[in-house]
Amino acid sequence: MNAQHTDPQPLSIVILGASGDLTQRKLVPALYNTFRKQQLPDTFRIVGVARRDWTDAYFKDRLRDGVKEHSADSFEEETWAAFSERIGYVRAHLDRPDEYPRLRDALTDMEDGPANRLYYLATAPELYEPACEQLGRAGMAVEEGGWRRIIIEKPYGHDLASAMHLTASVHASFREEQVYRIDHYLGKETAQNILFLRFANTLFEPVWNRRYVANIQVTVAETVDVGDRAGYYDKAGVLRDMFQNHLLQLLALATMEPPACLDADAIRNEKNKIFQSIRPIALSDTVRAQYEGYRASPGVDANSQTPTYAALKLFIDTWRWKGVPFYLRSGKALAEKSSSITVQFQPPPDIMFNLGEQAGFTPNMLFICIQPNEGVTLRFETKEPDSAHSTRTVDMAFNYGHTFSHRRLPEAYERLLLNAIAGDPSLFARNDGIENSWRVIDPILSGWEANPDASPLRTYRQGSWGPNAADDLLARVGHAWRRGCTEDSCPV
Numbered sequence: 001m002n003a004q005h006t007d008p009q010p011l012s013i014v015i016l017g018a019s020g021d022l023t024q025r026k027l028v029p030a031l032y033n034t035f036r037k038q039q040l041p042d043t044f045r046i047v048g049v050a051r052r053d054w055t056d057a058y059f060k061d062r063l064r065d066g067v068k069e070h071s072a073d074s075f076e077e078e079t080w081a082a083f084s085e086r087i088g089y090v091r092a093h094l095d096r097p098d099e100y101p102r103l104r105d106a107l108t109d110m111e112d113g114p115a116n117r118l119y120y121l122a123t124a125p126e127l128y129e130p131a132c133e134q135l136g137r138a139g140m141a142v143e144e145g146g147w148r149r150i151i152i153e154k155p156y157g158h159d160l161a162s163a164m165h166l167t168a169s170v171h172a173s174f175r176e177e178q179v180y181r182i183d184h185y186l187g188k189e190t191a192q193n194i195l196f197l198r199f200a201n202t203l204f205e206p207v208w209n210r211r212y213v214a215n216i217q218v219t220v221a222e223t224v225d226v227g228d229r230a231g232y233y234d235k236a237g238v239l240r241d242m243f244q245n246h247l248l249q250l251l252a253l254a255t256m257e258p259p260a261c262l263d264a265d266a267i268r269n270e271k272n273k274i275f276q277s278i279r280p281i282a283l284s285d286t287v288r289a290q291y292e293g294y295r296a297s298p299g300v301d302a303n304s305q306t307p308t309y310a311a312l313k314l315f316i317d318t319w320r321w322k323g324v325p326f327y328l329r330s331g332k333a334l335a336e337k338s339s340s341i342t343v344q345f346q347p348p349p350d351i352m353f354n355l356g357e358q359a360g361f362t363p364n365m366l367f368i369c370i371q372p373n374e375g376v377t378l379r380f381e382t383k384e385p386d387s388a389h390s391t392r393t394v395d396m397a398f399n400y401g402h403t404f405s406h407r408r409l410p411e412a413y414e415r416l417l418l419n420a421i422a423g424d425p426s427l428f429a430r431n432d433g434i435e436n437s438w439r440v441i442d443p444i445l446s447g448w449e450a451n452p453d454a455s456p457l458r459t460y461r462q463g464s465w466g467p468n469a470a471d472d473l474l475a476r477v478g479h480a481w482r483r484g485c486t487e488d489s490c491p492v
């Protein structure tokens with residue numbers, strides 16, 4: 001992981017669909033920051049490709065506004081001036097096959113010699129297949145004189161069948177080793193830290209199993225609502241948008257076996273075993289809900305059945321995890337933006353202090369705070385001073401802001417772009433991983449459709465923590481959602 005580029009050859013970063021939001025909000029601010037930190041190769045250029053009739057100057061101005069807005073703390077005029085000299089714009093209609101040879105020639109002219117090329121597919125998802133096909137036809141995937149890699153944004157398919165279809169089109173032009181399927185959660189510093197926390201320490205791993213763990217919870221809560229993304233979101237819903245990718249990836253990092261080494265395939269093999277070991281999820285172990293007012297949002301179907309929230313209970317049938325419940329939840333328009341993994345441990349076998357759960361006994365918990373308040377907190381019991389037997393629940397906290405205060409946490413896209421440039425796909429999804437995660441999600445989607453009463457669509461108040469049914473899902477077996485990643489437990 002975290003490879004550095006060592007290749008002295010010039011690099012072209014070609015953003016296909018560069019007029020969209022992603023380029024301005026995420027990609028170019030990330031590239032600007034890596035340039036500022038001198039992490040990019042010495043000779044690189046960024047070429048934006050889109051159908052709008054823009055000049056280089058206009059394109060650069062838009063990107064400058066994007067960096068100023070989305071990376072305000074690191075914007076410097078002088079650095080921007082040096083960075084923007086490397087930016088160009090090529091107008092092309094990516095839905096027209098005859099435009100690709102022209103694009104190829106324009107790139108070859110700019111490069112004026114051998115160069116590596118990183119394509120970034122930031123177009124509408126409908127264009128992923130034709131764009132891959134045409135890049136192949138135009139000879140733009142051939143690795144002569146330099147490598148050719150392609151980053152594909154999510155959504156990667158709509159279900160298993162469409163994901164497989166997309167892979168077939170991608171593979172018609174690019175070998176799997178050339179393909180980098182992005183899941184920006186894997187680029188988050190705190191998500192990368194999960195494997196380090198587990199496997200660079202001796203403390204946690206011996207208790208990281210069914211003997212000591214009562215349950216594990218993954219929460220990705222958002223305060224934002226559907227906003228202006230109804231066109232995409234109303235067809236996708238929360239399972240496709242968040243679970244198939246981000247939540248299952250976090251779950252895999254928290255539960256996979258140690259890889260033999262940090263090689264991308266070794267890591268992805270272990271993740272795959274987790275996806276393959278997830279027992280089919282009973283519809284009665286799913287909760288789906290829509291926030292009040294969702295159907296009135298512009299672009300949303302007035303009778304939409306799309307869930308904006310879901311909670312799942314699942315089991316991983318391996319020796320390590322057999323019988324341990326995993327609870328996953330995510331939703332929009334919730335009370336807080338916070339993503340975390342909570343490991344709740346079993347109570348001690350014998351509690352000599354005469355405290356049961358009823359009397360307020362709190363089991364040990366480890367909170368991995370993905371965002372915000374990034375950090376790790378261990379919650380445990382301690383004797384209250386000056387008392388005979390009273391205990392108090394206390395937190396031992398590591399917080400990134402505190403410990404690494406001199407450094408700002410990089411944006412997920414910075415690490416992902418650098419790794420793709422360095423040829424390290426360990427933080428990207430492999431085709432079989434994507435397919436296996438769709439195999440977990442598809443039966444729930446079809447089950448909800450075929451048998452809606454088995455898990456009725458509920459509603460929840462905006463600004464709440466979701467429907468009561470999600471609490472009941474855990475309460476049935478005496479569990480409860482635990483929140484530890486607050487400013488109190490991880491003080492900034």
Ligand code: BG6
Nearest residue numbers: 154184222224241242246339371
């Ligand atoms: C995206 C989803 O993948 O992740 C969005 O499409 C969601 O709906 C976003 O808002 C959340 O990402 P982050 O980094 O803000 O937690």
